[in-house]
Amino acid sequence: MTLRIVFAVLLPSLLSCSTAIAGDFSYDAIAERYSETRLAAKSVKEAKMHGECLVGLKELNFQKRDDFDPVAEWTNYRAISLLEQFPPCTVLIMIEVARKELIEQSSES
Numbered sequence: 221m222t223l224r225i226v227f228a229v230l231l232p233s234l235l236s237c238s239t240a241i242a243g244d245f246s247y248d249a250i251a252e253r254y255s256e257t258r259l260a261a262k263s264v265k266e267a268k269m270h271g272e273c274l275v276g277l278k279e280l281n282f283q284k285r286d287d288f289d290p291v292a293e294w295t296n297y298r299a300i301s302l303l304e305q306f307p308p309c310t311v312l313i314m315i316e317v318a319r320k321e322l323i324e325q326s327s328e329s
């Protein structure tokens with residue numbers, strides 16, 4: 221009888237705890253569940269850097285504009301194809317340089 225009461229009290233909290241753990245798909249939570257295969261600290265830092273570079277690309281290519289911007293259109297299209305070949309930070313650098321050069325060329329014309 222006592223065992224049933226203890227089990228009845230603990231079971232809901234055990235179930236909610238395991239559900240919360242299983243539903244957390246952040247890298248930290250996943251790495252905790254699979255600690256033997258987690259990425260090295262350097263790899264995690266590199267991945268975070270590439271994530272920030274993706275945000276940089278987004279910011280560069282999707283700035284709010286009132287008029288059509290052919291430079292942004294061109295760099296956005298190129299960035300997508302370049303991401304298939306190069307890491308995000310390499311693409312960000314390439315697109316920043318290309319954008320700067322294209323804007324300078326268009327202002328000279």
